[in-house]
Amino acid sequence: MNRKDESSEIVKNYYNETLRGLPTDYISWRWGETEIKRSHYKQTERTILRVCELMKGCKSVLEVGCGPAVWTPYYIDHVTDLTLLDISEEMLSRAQDRLKAYDRVTYRCGDFAKIESLPRGQYDAILSVRAFEYMENKPHIIEKCFSLLRPGGRLYIITKNREWCDLKRELRSREMNLSSTHPVGEVIQNNVVSWRDILSWFTQAGFVQTEANPVILGSYYPPLNYRVGQILCDQVQRMVYSHDMNRWWSYFSESCLISGIKQ
Numbered sequence: 706m707n708r709k710d711e712s713s714e715i716v717k718n719y720y721n722e723t724l725r726g727l728p729t730d731y732i733s734w735r736w737g738e739t740e741i742k743r744s745h746y747k748q749t750e751r752t753i754l755r756v757c758e759l760m761k762g763c764k765s766v767l768e769v770g771c772g773p774a775v776w777t778p779y780y781i782d783h784v785t786d787l788t789l790l791d792i793s794e795e796m797l798s799r800a801q802d803r804l805k806a807y808d809r810v811t812y813r814c815g816d817f818a819k820i821e822s823l824p825r826g827q828y829d830a831i832l833s834v835r836a837f838e839y840m841e842n843k844p845h846i847i848e849k850c851f852s853l854l855r856p857g858g859r860l861y862i863i864t865k866n867r868e869w870c871d872l873k874r875e876l877r878s879r880e881m882n883l884s885s886t887h888p889v890g891e892v893i894q895n896n897v898v899s900w901r902d903i904l905s906w907f908t909q910a911g912f913v914q915t916e917a918n919p920v921i922l923g924s925y926y927p928p929l930n931y932r933v934g935q936i937l938c939d940q941v942q943r944m945v946y947s948h949d950m951n952r953w954w955s956y957f958s959e960s961c962l963i964s965g966i967k968q
């Protein structure tokens with residue numbers, strides 16, 4: 706097995722096993738456990754609502770790494786043809802449960818990098834939320850999205866940001882062998898890139914009107930993890946989440962939204 710196949714196997718097994726062992730639902734586990742996580746959920750939701758506005762009129766949508774369809778209900782009513790893809794069977798089965806009232810959804814299980822049966826030039830929009838950080842060969846992933854979109858189609862990727870202060874700190878301590886991470890943590894750490902690189906791959910693939918915006922602003926370290934720090938981050942995020950990313954937001958941005966249009 707080569708490194709790429711190994712990474713996607715690690716991710717798939719991690720999510721299958723984690724979901725099977727969860728005493729609660731995925732959203733409560735991922736976003737509900739602490740005050741800071743709940744505020745990060747709210748910040749992400751703000752961006753999702755903005756993306757839903759931008760996606761209005763997009764009838765055929767592909768969501769890559771949908772998980773248990775956390776964000777899908779926010780836009781599903783505007784879409785006539787929706788495909789949800791995930792590498793984990795457990796995730797897809799939870800997505801199916803959550804969306805059982807909807808009949809116009811196609812579920813696909815597989816590694817997005819490898820799956821070949823998706824129709825080219827068909828989608829009005831592709832959305833991927835917090836899955837891109839697990840994927841290798843990112844320029845290829847973006848080119849693949851380009852080929853699946855119709856002309857005028859839009860790509861929205863929300864992903865972790867390598868320039869975030871906490872991640873820089875983690876990477877430094879890892880170099881000093883101070884921390885040991887779970888294999889899935891290793892996959893993410895190896896694959897998280899800067900929003901600047903993603904923007905340049907969008908342009909290389911042929912996307913126009915490309916943009917990068919901050920999504921979650923904050924830190925798990927003092928003073929920003931104190932209640933007052935969290936409130937401050939949240940207030941700033943409200944003001945800047947639809948603005949272009951810059952050096953300042955980049956340092957405090959746990960995640961970012963990169964978007965572009967296929968000419």
Ligand SMILES: C[S@@+](CC[C@H](N)C(=O)[O-])C[C@H]1O[C@@H](n2cnc3c(N)ncnc32)[C@H](O)[C@@H]1O
Nearest residue numbers: 770771772775791792793796816817834836839
């Ligand atoms: C952190 S979860 C995010 C789920 C959901 N989008 C959300 O925002 O809550 C990452 C998801 O990406 C999926 N994923 C990771 N790598 C993938 C790949 N190569 N192809 C398809 N799905 C993938 C995982 O199985 C998982 O469901």
